[in-house]
Structure formats: C-alpha cells, structure tokens
C-alpha cells in the first residue's frame with residue numbers, strides 16, 4: 001500500500017444515536033474510524049432525542065481524538081471537515097455541525113455539510129472500487145426508505161420512497177412487539193433464522209401484480225400497515241396462549257413480507273431502467289436475507305453492491321467520502337448553513353424510470 005497522502009478529510013456523523021468519526025486520505029482510504037453507539041436503549045427501548053444530543057456532546061471530543069490517533073494524524077493535518085447536516089434529530093445534528101464549524105473556523109479549513117442519505121450511497125465504494133454509478137440504489141435505514149436511479153454521483157432520480165414508516169423503523173417496532181432489544185433489525189434477523197418463513201402470511205403493502213410504471217405506488221413503499229398486521233397476528237397468538245413458541249415464525253413472516261416488497265420494487269427498477277447494477281445502503285442493508293433475496297432475483301445477471309456491517313450502519317467514513325465529493329464539486333459550504341431535520345438531498349429529482 002502506498003503512503004497515505006492528502007487531502008485528509010474528517011467526517012463526523014451525529015444524526016441519530018451513533019457518535020462517529022473517520023478520516024479518509026486523498027485516495028479515499030480509511031485511516032481512522034470510530035463508532036460509539038449509545039447504550040442506554042435497553043432502559044428506554046429506543047432513542048430519546050434529548051439524551052442522544054447530550055451524549056453526542058459528551059463523546060464527540062474523545063471520538064475524534066481516538067479517530068485521529070488511529071489515523072496517526074493531528075487535527076491540524078485535516079484539510080476538510082465534513083459533517084452530516086441532516087436529515088436526523090435536530091439536537092443531535094446540531095452537536096456535530098457546531099463542532100465541525102468551530103474546528104473548521106479555528107483551523108481555517110473548509111467546512112462541508114453532507115446529506116445523510118447521500119453519504120449512505122457512498123459507503124460501498126469505500127470497500128469496493130466498482131461500486132460507482134450508474135446503479136439502482138435501495139436506501140433502507142431507520143428514518144428513510146428510498147429507491148433511486150443513480151446516473152452519476154450527484155445525479156439522483158427518486159423513483160419511490162416510503163409513504164409512512166421507514167423499513168428500519170418497522171423492524172424496530174416489530175422487535176419491540178416481540179420484546180426484543182433496540183435496535184431491532186439484527187434481533188429480528190437472528191430470531192427469524194430459527195423460524196419458518198411460511199408459517200404465517202403477512203400482507204405486502206403497496207405491492208400488487210397489476211401495477212404498471214407510472215401508477216401511483218408502483219415504486220413507493222408503506223410499512224405501517226405491515227406493522228399493524230403483525231400487531232394483530234401477535235395479539236391473536238397471545239390470546240391463544242401460543243405466542244412464545246411462535247415468536248421465531250412471526251419474526252420470519254414479518255421479515256419475508258418486508259423483504260419481498262423491497263426486493264420486488266428494486267427489481268422493477270432494474271427491469272424498467274435496464275440497469276442491472278444494484279446498490280443497497282443504510283442499516284437495513286446489513287440484513288442477510290435482503291442480500292440473499294436480491295442476489296437470487298438478479299439471477300447472476302447483475303451485480304449487487306453493499307458494505308460490510310460497520311459501513312452499512314451510520315459511520316463517519318461515508319460522511320467523509322460524501323464531503324470529499326461535495327467539496328470537489330462546489331467547494332466549502334457557507335458557514336451560515338445550519339443543521340436541518342429537512343436538509344434537502346442535493347441533486348435529487350423526482351422521476352420515472
């Protein structure tokens with residue numbers, strides 16, 4: 001491996017409950033990488049925005065210090081400071097953005113605001129140089145579910161998105177229903193491995209065979225109805241006194257329904273665009289069943305790109321990579337830009353395949 005060279009980009013991520021930082025070198029290699037997850041979920045059963053913001057504030061200095069120490073760099077060697085400015089929890093976002101602006105100002109370096117979901121798009125390219133556009137992207141996280149046709153970096157056609165809950169949110173809510181800890185996605189996956197996929201049948205919301213491109217809902221998702229149907233299933237099993245032995249089957253039925261919808265709509269985009277390269281990003285992209293199902297449906301005639309679990313979930317490296325792209329495209333972000341829960345996805349247009 002050649003010696004690292006600049007520009008060195010620091011990426012900060014504090015949009016939800018991970019305090020994360022990473023440093024990339026000029027060749028987008030990860031020099032240092034730290035993710036600190038908040039561990040009080042077991043007490044609260046989820047993320048409490050106020051507590052998340054306070055925890056970021058307490059941890060951000062030490063997370064950056066550790067990242068720099070792993071990278072073998074001091075803060076004054078950083079050339080660009082990138083940070084997630086939205087979407088996310090506003091208090092949590094503000095901690096990262098204020099920190100990044102203050103450091104960029106003190107060092108006289110550019111500050112670059114990044115959209116969290118654009119950052120997820122870049123994650124697979126950090127481990128696989130082929131994970132470059134064009135591709136169909138399925139972004140599935142705790143806050144978002146989006147299907148995109150990525151023509152080039154910065155040129156994103158939004159094909160569909162969720163109309164209510166995000167995919168990860170549905171996994172988390174069903175996990176809670178089954179008394180599993182937060183975050184629920186990995187727990188549902190584990191429990192489902194011991195279950196029968198076809199023991200119970202749950203609905204596939206917004207998925208009908210007779211839908212055509214251009215129909216409302218052809219590419220959109222909805223997960224709240226699936227969650228409600230799972231609540232009803234669990235209520236019935238509980239009333240019959242058979243919930244305990246059926247928990248793995250419920251987890252498997254829910255996971256199958258969610259993945260069937262995600263995979264079917266992704267493959268529709270493949271068929272309609274003729275683009276057989278598919279990228280999955282966001283926390284739910286760590287789901288093994290989702291990966292297996294997409295591989296199966298691509299039938300060896302396409303390519304599936306995804307990240308290792310540490311980069312599929314929220315992390316600073318993807319933020320640094322997106323910041324590098326945005327900096328190369330348009331330079332520094334004006335210092336008056338603030339964190340925003342509704343931060344606009346740059347380069348995104350609504351469209352049809």
Ligand code: KG4
Nearest residue numbers: 141142143168183185186283284287313314
């Ligand atoms: O991208 P991410 O780390 O944070 C957000 O941007 O929201 O995604 C977190 C979500 C959580 O809802 C979590 O339950 C889900 O990703 N998740 C999974 C798996 N691992 C994490 N969902 C399904 N299967 C998994 N293996």
Ligand code: ZN
Nearest residue numbers: 141282283314
């Ligand atoms: Zn995320």
